[in-house]
Amino acid sequence: MFDRIICPLDGSRLSAQAVPYAGEVGKRFDAEVVLVRVISPSGLAIVPQATGTDSAITSDIIAQDARVKDVDNAANAKRYLINWVASLKAQGVKASYQVTLGTPAKAIMELTEAQQASLIVMMSHGRGSFKRAIMGSVADEILRRSSVPVLIIRPKGTDEK
Numbered sequence: 001m002f003d004r005i006i007c008p009l010d011g012s013r014l015s016a017q018a019v020p021y022a023g024e025v026g027k028r029f030d031a032e033v034v035l036v037r038v039i040s041p042s043g044l045a046i047v048p049q050a051t052g053t054d055s056a057i058t059s060d061i062i063a064q065d066a067r068v069k070d071v072d073n074a075a076n077a078k079r080y081l082i083n084w085v086a087s088l089k090a091q092g093v094k095a096s097y098q099v100t101l102g103t104p105a106k107a108i109m110e111l112t113e114a115q116q117a118s119l120i121v122m123m124s125h126g127r128g129s130f131k132r133a134i135m136g137s138v139a140d141e142i143l144r145r146s147s148v149p150v151l152i153i154r155p156k157g158t159d160e161k
Contacts, residue, residue, distance in 0.1 A: 002029040004117040008036045008108050008138070011080060015123050018153055019084055022121040023093045025151070032094040034115055035084050037077040038107040039099060041070055074099050105141040112148060121151045 007022035009015045019035070026033040081097035088095035098115075100107050112120060124139045143150050 002026075002031040002118045004115055005031050005033045005119045005121055006036055006108065006112050006115065006117045007033055007121045008038065008104070009081070009084070010104070011037065011077070014125060014155055016084070017155065018121050018123045019088070021151065021153055023088050023091060023095075025119065025121060026088070026093045026095070027091065030094070031118070032096060033088055034111075034117065035081045035088075035095065035097045036108060036111055037081055037097070037099050038104040039070065039073045039077055039101050040103065041101045070101065074101070104138045105145075108138070108142055109145060112146070117148060119149050119151065120146060122153070124152050124154045 002025060005022050005026055007018055009018070022033045022035075025031065077099045078097070081099065085095045085097050098111060100111060102110075108120070111117075120142060122139055122142070125137070139150075139152050143152060
């Protein structure tokens with residue numbers, strides 16, 4: 001039924017609470033769990049071209065700093081996911097990881113399709129409907145647009161309405 005399970009993690013303790021659920025489903029169905037971390041690209045990487053020499057040098061420095069920041073963020077995400085993958089493998093679960101740049105919901109949906117995943121397991125941040133309307137919700141967007149089943153775990157003690 002489930003061959004590949006996508007489990008998005010944002011680096012928070014809350015999102016990591018989805019890993020045991022994904023691992024349990026993976027173990028029961030002998031499915032691979034793919035842990036995913038989406039890194040939002042640094043907005044500084046897109047710097048308009050300057051006309052003056054000093055401005056051009058400053059723009060180049062800003063763009064280079066943004067690229068370095070993106071690489072550092074991706075390296076940190078990779079280390080984070082490797083630890084979770086090792087934990088799942090120690091429990092006998094097939095697991096891998098993927099770090100990608102982009103906007104979270106869109107990148108998760110694209111990866112789900114590319115990996116031919118059959119389930120997405122993720123945490124809800126427990127925001128009420130008002131906060132979700134103002135701030136948006138990755139879980140909400142994925143739930144509404146996914147072509148595969150989505151298991152959303154609500155954190156204990158939240159009162160979503």
